[in-house]
Amino acid sequence: MTDARLASLRAALPGLRLLTDPADLAHYGRDWTRRWTPAPLAIALPGSVEEVQAVVRWANAEGVALVPSGGRTGLSGGAVAANGELVVSLERMHQVLGFDPVDRTLTVQAGIPLQAAQEAARAHGLYYPVDFAARGSCTIGGNIATNAGGIRVVRYGTTRDWIAGLTFVTGSGEVLRLGRALVKDSSGYDLRHLAIASEGTLGIVVEAVLRLTDPPPPTNVMLLALPSFEALMQVFAAFRRRLPLQAFEFFTDIALKHVLAHGAQAPFDELHPFYVVTEFAADEASEAAALAAFEQCVQDGLASDGVIAANEAQAAQLWRLREGITESLAKHVPYKNDVSVRIAAMPAFLAEAQALLAREYPQFEVVWFGHIGDGNLHINILKPEAAAQADFVADCERVTKLLAEVLQRHGGSISAEHGIGLVKKPYLWCTRSPAEIALMRGIKAALDPNGVMNPGKLLD
Amino acid sequence: MTDARLASLRAALPGLRLLTDPADLAHYGRDWTRRWTPAPLAIALPGSVEEVQAVVRWANAEGVALVPSGGRTGLSGGAVAANGELVVSLERMHQVLGFDPVDRTLTVQAGIPLQAAQEAARAHGLYYPVDFAARGSCTIGGNIATNAGGIRVVRYGTTRDWIAGLTFVTGSGEVLRLGRALVKDSSGYDLRHLAIASEGTLGIVVEAVLRLTDPPPPTNVMLLALPSFEALMQVFAAFRRRLPLQAFEFFTDIALKHVLAHGAQAPFDELHPFYVVTEFAADEASEAAALAAFEQCVQDGLASDGVIAANEAQAAQLWRLREGITESLAKHVPYKNDVSVRIAAMPAFLAEAQALLAREYPQFEVVWFGHIGDGNLHINILKPEAAAQADFVADCERVTKLLAEVLQRHGGSISAEHGIGLVKKPYLWCTRSPAEIALMRGIKAALDPNGVMNPGKLLD
Incomplete structure (x- = not known):
């Protein structure tokens, strides 16, 4: 705590929560990549939009680099702080701020975990469809910063498609309210879409208005075994032609081997080179269409085996084969x-x-x-x-x-x-x-003129 | 043709089609607004991306302002050329360039009219859902430049949601291929979404990859009469709660008066202060739900009368009451x-x-x-x-x-x-x-450093 810059930060923002313990620096200084040694200056844990803004203004005045930080489940090093940056963790800003049944929107602070946002939507009888395995740890702010995709994109699109509004603190410390939950607004450049996928290099996502939709119908899950990579796209086409798909995911025999070694249950007696997990509505028409697609694929030599879940527990088992892969590989x-x-x-x-x-x-x-x-x-x-x-x-x-x-x-x-x-x-x-x-560099210069936002990420 | 700038343009691009007749200047120099007196320098009709690029480079070298021009059906003066600008009309670039059944995309030149793009999609058994009354005249490039909405937004969203790719000539004459029809791409700032709704102030949309979808099911149309403005949002909520809506449009008694004077047929014997046209799937469940919603609204005093189309001709008549409004008002x-x-x-x-x-x-x-x-x-x-x-x-x-x-x-x-x-x-x-x-000004400076693109529009 003898660093002059930290002293200046404490003086400027006496109420700001700051962490400087070596264990905290190591914890908050890295993401799921493990290639860089964390070495942040300190960890700031602001509790409000105003505090985030004040931190950004201070960083501009002092020339300190900032690394915005959500759940740090990223796989590209976007949240790594290895060069004396101040990490700005949104973890204290994790509240649901509001729900609007007419607009069908959920307003959240950016530090809320994806799963908590999904559950808040469900509690209101609605559905936030972005979903992937890191749901319990990753945050909405991080999802927005990378335009996160996941396992429902084939049906619902990416995070970008569900952000009705965004409160964004730019690199120069301006607080922008973008989109503002309007369905239609043709009044100039869409800065909301510019903030989405900017990986913390233009500013910090502090709040978001999530668009919600009707919950999907009850679904069923089918696992297919395929003889070859070449069959994959043809099986996809055969299914998509016949029924709306909620998910269509694949993995190979080697992926299966690792998931099984990690405790999952083998789906078939024999091994096959490729597997597909697909999900669709659990109504008679969809299930008949899925079976017809499967039989067609078997006849055409594109599928070797298949199983359809008989109940929710089986569906969860089949999904685990796909969703457990990343975790099962981590030790390698x-x-x-x-x-x-x-x-x-x-x-x-x-x-x-x-x-x-x-x-x-x-x-x-x-x-x-x-x-x-x-x-x-x-x-x-x-x-x-x-x-x-x-x-x-x-x-x-x-x-x-x-x-x-x-x-x-x-x-x-x-x-x-x-x-x-x-x-x-x-x-x-x-x-x-x-x-x-x-052009990206030119745009960064417009939003972050002093280059304090996540320097070295995305652009040199 | 004695203008030195035109001589320089002819010298630089001897093959470029140019119009300078006073009638052409008047025709291409204005849009559906009639507030400004058209006074362009000339009209350029490029035939290729390369020619558009060359025109933009020439404009930068000579300091000539450009006004991109589609169907000129705009209502905000975005395509007006009243200050000696060179109009760059895309009307010769109106071809369908390709269709991909796997990606389900239609690639078009920007000058194609919306209706022609819709018909090309239909010819392939698919559907481009952006739609509004100017469909025969407006162009895809203009739709993109304003993020056009229309009568299907409640179900399908705005133009932005259907643009999988964009070829864009920036104000400095760079040709960018944005989006490139990828479903997922998290590799930095989304310049495609920045180009959409930029109203020709950042560059010129020259080609687009349109995302297509399954055609909607056969639909039916219902017209409702409402006693008050206050009832409108409650009727909307009552319908939306019960069934998916393909459209939900309203108009007042005065709008109806003008459409009827313009030749449409009166829907009810009595006059009512407010009307709603709504469209939904023509299946038993949807029609029953729509009728139930209607009856509920009548009971609650929110609707005074209603009619459901018995056939396509009646459906078209009901739609005409809403779609004919703009045209019926034009003379006023x-x-x-x-x-x-x-x-x-x-x-x-x-x-x-x-x-x-x-x-x-x-x-x-x-x-x-x-x-x-x-x-x-x-x-x-x-x-x-x-x-x-x-x-x-x-x-x-x-x-x-x-x-x-x-x-x-x-x-x-x-x-x-x-x-x-x-x-x-x-x-x-x-x-x-x-x-x-x-920030918009800063972004414009990055894409159009010499300010040749549609100066004075959107930003001063």
């Missing part, structure tokens, strides 16, 4: 790719990417899974126990550069839903043109 | 307000706005109609034949300033779907804060 310190292409470009991209990874990673276990209905693949490379972390990452970075070239050729993205942060920054060129990157 | 040179508030804020706003307009416009006929399900009201003030145009507009501007203050208090927008352009620019302050307007 995976290197993660999170790529997307247009759905129509998927077969050609898959063929090329598979060949590339088979050639370049003969020594590593490669786990594929993801949201195939959105054109989004997660590719996890597992570190062999014997390999040194730095060597392993360096090898993976070399291959990611090759993968980025394939993505660029197929018009894909190096980050479908994890964000760019620190991890994907060296590959931004494959997704965004030099002109786009230059 | 209406002054148009296009405002929105949150749906929940509508009753309080309506009460205040009604009282204000009744007090301030005792001498004018005021026509209310619009998309009440989106919180969007169109308020048309009709010019008495005897009144001079300039005096009439001046009087309306005085009242709009008062209306803007009411809107600001209720968190509304001065432009729900028409854009700001020239007409609403004096009232932007009621919708966007000084900090937001300053």
Whole structure:
């Protein structure tokens, strides 16, 4: 606490909660990536929009970098503080501020965990549809900062589609009320959509108005076994043609192996190379359509086996096979790719990417899974126990550069839903043109003229 | 053709089609507003993205202002060229460039009329849901530039929700391919959403990838007669609670009077102060729910009469009562307000706005109609034949300033779907804060550093 900057912060904001214990610095200074050593200046825990604004103004005056911090479940290093930054954690700002039954909106502070927001919606008989495995830890503010996707995108879209309003403290300390829950507003540039997916580099999301919808009908879950990667997109097409899908997720035999080793139950007696979990309305018409699609796929040699959940417990078991993957891989310190292409470009991209990874990673276990209905693949490379972390990452970075070239050729993205942060920054060129990157810098300069907001993330 | 700038343009782009006839200047120099005298330098009709880019580069070199031009059906003066600008009409770029059945997208040039895009989607068994009365004349590029809304927003959202990709020539002449039809892409700032609703002030939309969806089920149309403005939001709530609505539009007795005088057929024997047109699926469950909602409304004194279309011809007749309004008012040179508030804020706003307009416009006929399900009201003030145009507009501007203050208090927008352009620019302050307007200027400077794009529109 002898740092002159901290003394100045305490003097400027005597009521601000600040943490400086080494354990706190380590805890709040990193996210789910483990590549950087946390080294923040301190952790600020503001309790109000006004306190956040005051911290940002202080940072501008003192030239201190800020790292906004939600649940720190990010996989791209967007919330890492490794260079003496002040972490601004929203964790004390986790309240539901209001519910409007007519507008069907829920107003929340940005630090509320996703799951708490989902539950608040449900308590009012409505539904907030963004969902993924980190729901208990990740926060709405973080979801907005990365335009989080997850397992319901095929039906409901990404976080962007559900943000009716946003209170945003810009890098220069202005408090903006964006969108303001209006259904229609054509009055100039949409700064709300600019704030969404800006990864804390333009400002801090402090409050949000979430749009809610009717709860989905009761659903059923089906697990399919597939003989080949090539069958995947055809099975997706066969199902989508016949019925509305609430989810359509895939994973490989290696992913299954790890989930089973982590305690999940084997779905079939035999092993198959690929699996799909799909969810749809539990009504007669949908179930008949799903069965018809399945039978067609079996006839066409696209599916080898299948099971439909008989009750909720079985449905949860089937979902666990997909949702448990990330956790089951954690101990192998995976290197993660999170790529997307247009759905129509998927077969050609898959063929090329598979060949590339088979050639370049003969020594590593490669786990594929993801949201195939959105054109989004997660590719996890597992570190062999014997390999040194730095060597392993360096090898993976070399291959990611090759993968980025394939993505660029197929018009894909190096980050479908994890964000760019620190991890994907060296590959931004494959997704965004030099002109786009230059414009992003110009826009950052307009919102964060002194460059205090999350410097080094997303853009250099 | 002696203008040195035109000579330089001809020299730089010998193949560019240029119009300089006075009749052409008048035709292309204005939109559906009739307040400004068209006075463009010339009309450029580029035939390709490259030609648009070359025109923008030339404009930067020569310091010539550009006005992008679609169907010129705008109501805010966004496409007016009254100060020696070069109009860049996209009308020659009106082709469908591609259809992808897997991604379910239609790629079009920006000059394609909305209706042609709708028909191209239909020819492939799919549906582009943005729709409004100007469909035959307005273009997709113009729809994107204003984030056009219309009569299906309550079910499908605005243009923004259907743009999977955008080719955009920035004010500095960079060609950006934004979005690229990816479902998921979290790789930095979303410049696509920044281009949408920028009203030609950041660059020119030259191509778009439209997302398509399944055609709606066959629908039926119901017309309701209501005793009061106050009943309107309650009737909406009663219907929305019971069934999914494809449209929910209202208009007043004065609007009906004008449509009937324009040749439409009277729906009821008696006159009523307010009317609603609503559309829903033509299945047994929806029709029963709509009838139940209607009966409930009658019981509660919220509806006085109702009729449900017995066939398509009747449905078209009922829709004509709503869709014919703008055309039926045209000869009265209406002054148009296009405002929105949150749906929940509508009753309080309506009460205040009604009282204000009744007090301030005792001498004018005021026509209310619009998309009440989106919180969007169109308020048309009709010019008495005897009144001079300039005096009439001046009087309306005085009242709009008062209306803007009411809107600001209720968190509304001065432009729900028409854009700001020239007409609403004096009232932007009621919708966007000084900090937001300053940021918009900063963003414009990043995309259009020499200020050649549609100067004076939206921002001063």
